[in-house]
Amino acid sequence: MRTNTKISLLFLSVTLLSFFSCSRENGGEIPEDTEFSQKISVKAEKLERRTMRTYVELNGSIAAKNSVQVYPLISGKVSGCKVNLGSYVKKGDVLIFVDASEPGREYQLSQIVAPISGSVVSIPPKNGLKVTSDTALLTIGDLSELEIKTYLPEKYFSMLKKGQKAEVRVASQPDEVFFATVQTISPVVDEASRTVETILKLDRPDNRITAGMFSKIKLYLTEYENSLPVKEEAISERDGKRVVFTIGEDGKAQSHEVKEGISVDGRVQILSGVNEGELVITEGVSSVQDGMEVTVISE
16 A cells, blocks of 8 residues: 555656646746736727827027117217106107217217117116117017017928918917917028028917017928828837737727837827727837737726
């Protein structure tokens, strides 16, 4: 009886040893002919047609569209100023006094008057400043009509057109988006900066925006209507092909070779390979294989 027990234990030991030995020879993997059922969790989204727009981000300065610099008639020293930055003046108002007197000679103060009605948009000079007829004392601008001046790198010149739309942000209103339209495009490229001067106009005047402000601009260049965009993470490389995985009605993943177009803000335009309405896997793609059952945890 003891002999039979010893033989049984020995047989069991040999069997287990053979099993683990085979497992080690296969790199610890389950043999291919082993049948099992496995589901993985993924995130997915339904393909919808949208308009994709390429854009460029720029810095801009806001200024009065109609502005005039004021110059003295004679050389001398500033002896008085009747305005401050932001002061509103009417055409003909006295702005600054210039004293042209010299040692041993005294002259009547020269009065500098406003050539147009508007607001003072530059800092006026301080008393005692020496000026000549070529010295710009200050600038007067009409704040009822503002423009935004920016400089676009020359590589975008061929995509630039009048009427293009832009989003504008200013530091004083960080959570507000203001909309503007391209009004004027310089016909030449500046040789020094390799940029094109571009002027935009706000679609709606807003008293929260004024001359002298710095702005951040998102200028839209080209629109691609009826595009099928997917997240960049949805596209993977399989056997030298760019593919996405969709989920069929049976809950199984199926790969599709796709052709890509433009890329904007982390989304890629799909030109062919999938259709509108299909459910595309966007997260967990690296673990997915053709025919594998998947569970969608968010859509």
